[in-house]
Amino acid sequence: MKLKHVLTLSFIFLSVLPLFLALQYLNEYTAKQHRTQVEEKLEALSFIAEKRIEAVIARIIDSNALIASRTQMRLSLVKWLELRDKLALQKVTQIIKDAKGGMTRLHNISIYDTQGNLVTSTLNQSLPTTLALPIKKALPLVKLNHTDEQLFVASLNRLMLDNHVIGYIETQFYADFVIELIQERTGLGKSGEWLFAVRNQDGDALFAVPLKYDSQAAFKRTVSKSNVQTPITQALMGNEVIMAHAPDYTGQAVLASTRYLPSLDWGIVVKMNEAEISESIKKTSIVIYLLEGIILVLAIAIGVSISVYISNPIEKLISHTNKVAKGNFDPYTNVSGLQEVKELSKHFNYMISALKDLNDNLNQKVLERTQELNSANQKLKELSIKDPLTGLFNRRHLHDVLSHELNRSTRYKSPLTLCIMDIDHFKTVNDTWGHDKGDEVLIKMAKYLQTTLRDCDTVARIGGEEFCIILPSTRVSASVGLLERIRQDISDINFDTCLEQFTVTASFGVTLCAGSKNNIDNILKQADLALYKAKSKGRNRVEVYSQSDDNNSVNS
Numbered sequence: 338m339k340l341k342h343v344l345t346l347s348f349i350f351l352s353v354l355p356l357f358l359a360l361q362y363l364n365e366y367t368a369k370q371h372r373t374q375v376e377e378k379l380e381a382l383s384f385i386a387e388k389r390i391e392a393v394i395a396r397i398i399d400s401n402a403l404i405a406s407r408t409q410m411r412l413s414l415v416k417w418l419e420l421r422d423k424l425a426l427q428k429v430t431q432i433i434k435d436a437k438g439g440m441t442r443l444h445n446i447s448i449y450d451t452q453g454n455l456v457t458s459t460l461n462q463s464l465p466t467t468l469a470l471p472i473k474k475a476l477p478l479v480k481l482n483h484t485d486e487q488l489f490v491a492s493l494n495r496l497m498l499d500n501h502v503i504g505y506i507e508t509q510f511y512a513d514f515v516i517e518l519i520q521e522r523t524g525l526g527k528s529g530e531w532l533f534a535v536r537n538q539d540g541d542a543l544f545a546v547p548l549k550y551d552s553q554a555a556f557k558r559t560v561s562k563s564n565v566q567t568p569i570t571q572a573l574m575g576n577e578v579i580m581a582h583a584p585d586y587t588g589q590a591v592l593a594s595t596r597y598l599p600s601l602d603w604g605i606v607v608k609m610n611e612a613e614i615s616e617s618i619k620k621t622s623i624v625i626y627l628l629e630g631i632i633l634v635l636a637i638a639i640g641v642s643i644s645v646y647i648s649n650p651i652e653k654l655i656s657h658t659n660k661v662a663k664g665n666f667d668p669y670t671n672v673s674g675l676q677e678v679k680e681l682s683k684h685f686n687y688m689i690s691a692l693k694d695l696n697d698n699l700n701q702k703v704l705e706r707t708q709e710l711n712s713a714n715q716k717l718k719e720l721s722i723k724d725p726l727t728g729l730f731n732r733r734h735l736h737d738v739l740s741h742e743l744n745r746s747t748r749y750k751s752p753l754t755l756c757i758m759d760i761d762h763f764k765t766v767n768d769t770w771g772h773d774k775g776d777e778v779l780i781k782m783a784k785y786l787q788t789t790l791r792d793c794d795t796v797a798r799i800g801g802e803e804f805c806i807i808l809p810s811t812r813v814s815a816s817v818g819l820l821e822r823i824r825q826d827i828s829d830i831n832f833d834t835c836l837e838q839f840t841v842t843a844s845f846g847v848t849l850c851a852g853s854k855n856n857i858d859n860i861l862k863q864a865d866l867a868l869y870k871a872k873s874k875g876r877n878r879v880e881v882y883s884q885s886d887d888n889n890s891v892n893s
């Protein structure tokens with residue numbers, strides 16, 4: 338596995354994976370938080386609403402009590418009830434009208450006698466009107482009243498004089514605060530709604546305000562008390578709770594906060610549709626998923642970049658190492674990346690330079706050794722084929738050359754002659770002028786033969802003072818002519834000594850290398866016989882081999 342792949346995978350496992358899991362957790366946590374926030378908001382709103390209603394009701398009760406406390410009114414009422422004094426009745430009416438004028442949002446004040454018959458009111462109602470006196474319920478009593486257009490809060494209380502009940506007083510205030518409350522839907526989204534219910538004669542929840550999904554619901558629409566799953570029923574049961582996925586009056590699943598006002602026996606619910614909350618959570622989730630995706634892509638991109646940043650210079654170094662291994666000692670110039678890689682590159686270049694020097698030295702030494710070896714081989718070869726004194730070919734090499742020339746002569750059917758030349762009385766030269774002078778004669782003779790013969794001719798020293806000459810493409814007659822000239826030239830060469838000059842002569846035995854017997858030994862033997870003939874005939878002559886020489890040799 339490559340370094341960059343290891344680094345990328347490590348980065349993903351150590352960084353991207355935990356990041357991914359953290360973001361997943363964040364997503365779940367955010368969804369939970371969002372839901373908790375909605376729950377807390379609903380709870381807070383319902384709590385505030387409860388407190389506001391309680392405060393307003395307390396004010397209404399106080400106002401009622403304030404009017405009821407008017408002594409003149411109570412005395413005039415007694416006077417009217419006992420004496421039917423019309424002036425007293427007018428006085429009562431005037432007092433409550435004055436009281437109404439001094440209070441805002443007050444709709445009507447009604448005074449009843451102890452049997453519940455209407456005595457007077459601030460409105461011009463047709464008399465008599467009776468009041469269903471609350472027998473079981475404690476006073477003061479607060480309840481919701483309504484007309485087709487208006488909603489009122491009515492507060493009923495006793496009128497007391499000298500510890501005796503002399504009648505009842507009922508004040509009716511406009512219930513605007515309730516309407517304002519249900520219309521205030523800030524923070525409740527599109528589906529958010531307030532529910533406000535009282536209990537009807539059967540104990541069922543009777544909605545007292547128009548509903549969002551039913552504008553005609555006020556004092557008409559009910560929810561059965563047996564339907565305990567619905568938030569409004571729970572509210573009237575006195576349970577102040579948060580209900581999740583509860584069915585509302587339309588059957589939709591809602592998140593609701595319930596409140597109960599025990600003094601009034603009212604239920605309040607503030608709710609939002611679960612579908613809207615889920616939608617909102619989903620939107621947040623999409624944003625987080627999007628963010629998650631961007632972060633992951635960025636993290637992977639950064640991981641890959643870092644991996645490449647670290648591994649690339651190392652891969653380039655490896656590639657350069659391969660070049661060095663193949664003998665390219667160029668310095669590594671692509672120095673980039675981390676400080677460590679730069680350091681490595683620097684030392685790598687030192688190493689290349691050292692290797693190059695080492696390699697150069699080695700090559701130089703190999704070259705020198707090869708040259709020495711070649712030169713030694715050349716010398717060996719020359720030693721193996723040449724005569725060390727004269728530099729001419731030796732007898733062994735003569736055999737090779739003669740074999741080659743014989744083949745060529747046979748193939749091309751060209752004449753080939755061979756001659757053995759022997760210096761006459763050479764022993765005398767040695768004896769007279771010394772061995773060194775003898776050597777000098779041999780060397781000079783060799784040089785002469787080399788220069789006078791053709792390049793295609795071969796001359797070899799085959800014995801002490803004996804030379805062999807191979808003359809390719811040369812007939813015997815032409816050879817004899819040539820050898821006569823050589824014989825003459827040799828006899829003309831002067832050799833100097835400290836005392837005098839001397840000359841030498843040579844005898845030549847010639848033979849044609851042809852016929853069925855033309856193997857090397859025979860040819861040499863024939864030339865030898867011819868030479869012998871020349872020596873026998875007085876030396877300093879050229880003699881050609883003839884078959885009769887064989888007989889002479891046998892006889893001698």
Ligand SMILES: Nc1nc2c(ncn2[C@@H]2O[C@H](COP(=O)(O)OP(=O)(O)OP(=O)(O)O)[C@@H](O)[C@H]2O)c(=O)[nH]1
Nearest residue numbers: 759760761762763764765767772773775776801802
């Ligand atoms: N200086 C010198 N003398 C050599 C060398 N090789 C052989 N000789 C001598 O050559 C002489 C040959 O003598 P012989 O074989 O008697 O022949 P020759 O004296 O030339 O007499 P013929 O050949 O009959 O004319 C000997 O004295 C050898 O010692 C050599 O390399 N250097």
